[in-house]
Amino acid sequence: MGFDLASQRVSLLSLSRAYQWRSDTVLIRTCFSLFIIQNQNMNNIVEPGTAESSRLERFVHLLSCPRCLSTLDLAQTSLICQQCQRVYPILGGVPDFLSSGEGQCLADSLQGDAAQRMREEYLLEEASSTAGPKWDIKSVLPQIMLKYDADFRNGPARKLFEGDGDPLVLNVGGGPNRETPKEITLNISNFNNVDLVADAHHIPFADNSFDGVYSLAVLEHVTSPHEVVAEMIRVLKPGGYLYSEVPFMFFFHGYPSDYTRVTQEGMKLMFSGLEDVEVGMSHGPVSAVLQSANMVVPMLLPASMPVIRRLGAGLFRLLFFPLKYLDLLLRDHPDAHTVAGGFYVVGRKPT
Incomplete structure (x- = not known):
C-alpha cells in the first residue's frame, strides 16, 4: 500500500x-x-503554475534582504542578496529568512x-x-470575552481595504488562518497559510511596499514592539493605513513568548509615527474580569484532577458568559480604558 x-x-x-x-x-x-x-517542508522546489508559485509571484518583486535591505535575485529554490550574497531558501513556495543565522x-x-x-x-x-471540523469541547462553549468588532474588516480596520483596485495588505503574524484571501502573511514558522517566514523586527520587504499593514495580538510576543511598529510603518506606502490590536488586562499566553502589555496612552506613543491616529478598546472591562476569573477557577481545584479542572472552567464559562454583554454599556465610558481587555489602533502613514 x-x-x-x-x-x-x-x-x-x-x-x-x-x-x-x-x-x-x-x-x-x-x-x-x-x-x-x-x-x-520536504518539497523545496516551486513548480510554475502552482498555488504556491502564484502567491509568491504577488510579492517576490517587493522582497529585500532583511540584513542590508538590498534587492534579492530569485533562483529556483532560493533568494540571493545582490549586495551581501546572503542566500535564503524557498521551502514549498515559502521564502525562509530565518534559516541563515539571523533567526537563531x-x-x-x-x-x-x-x-x-x-x-x-x-x-x-x-x-x-x-x-472538516472535528468535535471539541471548546468548539461548543461560548466565548468568555466580547470583541467589539468581531469581524475587524467591518470595524476601524476597514480603512485598509477601502479604495479602488486590489490593495496589497501585509498581515504580520498571520496564519494558520487568513483574515482575508489575498493578504500576504508573515510568521516565524511555516504554519498553514503562511507566505513567508521572517522576523517582524526585520521585515524583508522594500520601503513603501504595501497599501495596508496589520497585526492582531502580535506585539506582546515580540522583544521590541517599538522596532516592529517602525518596520510595519517602513514597509507601508505613504497614505496607507496600519491597524493593530494589543491586549491590556489579559492573561499570560506564550506564543511562543509573552513580554508586553500596553495601555491606551502607550498605544498612542507607540504609533506616534502615524497621523490621524484612532485608539479604542478591542475588548472591554467586563470581558477582562471574566477571562481572568475563568483562568483562576481551575487553579482552585486539585492539580491531580485535570478533567475536573477543565469541567470547572467550562462550567464557569457557561454560567457567566452572558455578563460579557455588559461591555456594550461601557464602550464609551471615560474610565473603561483603565481596565480594558485590549486596545486597537488605526492610523495613516504621512505622505
Missing part, C-alpha cells in the same frame, strides 16, 4: 486529539507535530513547551480546515 501523506496527517492529528485526556498527551502530540512540520534566537524560542502548544493548536486548526 502506498504512503498517502495527506491522509496520514489527518489520521495522526485525529489520534492526537483522541488521547488529549491522557497523561502522555504532550509526548504523543509533540512527536506527531514534528513529523507533520518536517514533511511540510527565534528558532530557539520555538523549542519550549509554550511554543509546542502553539504548534499543536495551529496544526489542529489546519486539520479542521482541510478535513
Whole structure:
C-alpha cells in the first residue's frame, strides 16, 4: 500500500486529539507535530503554475534582504542578496529568512513547551480546515470575552481595504488562518497559510511596499514592539493605513513568548509615527474580569484532577458568559480604558 501523506496527517492529528485526556498527551502530540512540520517542508522546489508559485509571484518583486535591505535575485529554490550574497531558501513556495543565522534566537524560542502548544493548536486548526471540523469541547462553549468588532474588516480596520483596485495588505503574524484571501502573511514558522517566514523586527520587504499593514495580538510576543511598529510603518506606502490590536488586562499566553502589555496612552506613543491616529478598546472591562476569573477557577481545584479542572472552567464559562454583554454599556465610558481587555489602533502613514 502506498504512503498517502495527506491522509496520514489527518489520521495522526485525529489520534492526537483522541488521547488529549491522557497523561502522555504532550509526548504523543509533540512527536506527531514534528513529523507533520518536517514533511511540510520536504518539497523545496516551486513548480510554475502552482498555488504556491502564484502567491509568491504577488510579492517576490517587493522582497529585500532583511540584513542590508538590498534587492534579492530569485533562483529556483532560493533568494540571493545582490549586495551581501546572503542566500535564503524557498521551502514549498515559502521564502525562509530565518534559516541563515539571523533567526537563531527565534528558532530557539520555538523549542519550549509554550511554543509546542502553539504548534499543536495551529496544526489542529489546519486539520479542521482541510478535513472538516472535528468535535471539541471548546468548539461548543461560548466565548468568555466580547470583541467589539468581531469581524475587524467591518470595524476601524476597514480603512485598509477601502479604495479602488486590489490593495496589497501585509498581515504580520498571520496564519494558520487568513483574515482575508489575498493578504500576504508573515510568521516565524511555516504554519498553514503562511507566505513567508521572517522576523517582524526585520521585515524583508522594500520601503513603501504595501497599501495596508496589520497585526492582531502580535506585539506582546515580540522583544521590541517599538522596532516592529517602525518596520510595519517602513514597509507601508505613504497614505496607507496600519491597524493593530494589543491586549491590556489579559492573561499570560506564550506564543511562543509573552513580554508586553500596553495601555491606551502607550498605544498612542507607540504609533506616534502615524497621523490621524484612532485608539479604542478591542475588548472591554467586563470581558477582562471574566477571562481572568475563568483562568483562576481551575487553579482552585486539585492539580491531580485535570478533567475536573477543565469541567470547572467550562462550567464557569457557561454560567457567566452572558455578563460579557455588559461591555456594550461601557464602550464609551471615560474610565473603561483603565481596565480594558485590549486596545486597537488605526492610523495613516504621512505622505
